[in-house]
Amino acid sequence: MFEIAPSILSADFTQLGEEIDRIEAGGATVLHFDVMDGRFVPNITIGLPVLKSVRKRTKMTIDCHLMIVEPNRYAAEFVKAGADMVSVHVEADVHLQRTLTAIREAGGKAGVAINPGTPLASLEEALPFADFILLMSVNPGFGGQKFIPTSLDKLRRLRRMIDERGLETKIEIDGGIDAGNIKEIVEAGAEIIVAGSSVFGSGTPTESVKELIDAGTVWI
Numbered sequence: 001m002f003e004i005a006p007s008i009l010s011a012d013f014t015q016l017g018e019e020i021d022r023i024e025a026g027g028a029t030v031l032h033f034d035v036m037d038g039r040f041v042p043n044i045t046i047g048l049p050v051l052k053s054v055r056k057r058t059k060m061t062i063d064c065h066l067m068i069v070e071p072n073r074y075a076a077e078f079v080k081a082g083a084d085m086v087s088v089h090v091e092a093d094v095h096l097q098r099t100l101t102a103i104r105e106a107g108g109k110a111g112v113a114i115n116p117g118t119p120l121a122s123l124e125e126a127l128p129f130a131d132f133i134l135l136m137s138v139n140p141g142f143g144g145q146k147f148i149p150t151s152l153d154k155l156r157r158l159r160r161m162i163d164e165r166g167l168e169t170k171i172e173i174d175g176g177i178d179a180g181n182i183k184e185i186v187e188a189g190a191e192i193i194v195a196g197s198s199v200f201g202s203g204t205p206t207e208s209v210k211e212l213i214d215a216g217t218v219w220i
């Protein structure tokens with residue numbers, strides 16, 4: 001079982017409400033909301049006011065990916081503004097356990113995002129406090145980048161790390177995913193699949209979400 005989480009970063013912001021309806025019609029259950037501050041990553045995107053509007057528009061799970069420095073200052077605010085899931089980068093937070101706890105106390109699911117160059121070992125102490133891990137398969141900052149092939153092995157090792165500890169922590173993966181590689185990614189153990197350009201870049205997001213679900217489904 002896996003869920004598709006279209007990233008609205010690649011949507012047409014002049015018709016964001018309709019774009020949300022389109023992905024929902026295709027069967028998407030999670031909406032991935034990329035927050036960038038121009039410091040942790042070299043790009044600036046959207047924040048709390050947009051989140052509040054999106055919350056009014058949809059009942060989908062809203063998943064905020066905070067690519068910002070000092071995420072502890074804002075993480076709980078995102079839950080209060082309507083996010084169901086909030087992830088912060090392990091590279092950005094020196095008090096990770098405190099931030100994850102604050103997200104949970106605000107009523108959200110707490111996630112740790114990890115860059116391609118960061119070892120999985122850095123997650124070890126945070127795992128018991130995290131509801132999900134967001135494994136980056138590109139360097140964050142932009143949509144439309146190519147999937148870094150070594151991410152597949154990293155994903156398998158993360159799957160093992162969670163299973164060996166008997167944890168329920170979910171695995172989400174983000175960056176460069178399309179109908180051509182989704183199947184091996186699902187087979188490697190990812191449960192929430194983020195897709196930006198492969199959903200909105202096609203011009204037919206409803207069809208693209210359906211295609212991804214089809215391509216990722218393992219028939220037995």
Ligand code: DX5
Nearest residue numbers: 007140141144175176196197
């Ligand atoms: C990258 C973002 C991603 C991005 C994914 O920094 O975190 O969520 O929107 O876009 P694609 O699927 O085009 O790689």
Ligand code: ZN
Nearest residue numbers: 032034065174
């Ligand atoms: Zn993201």
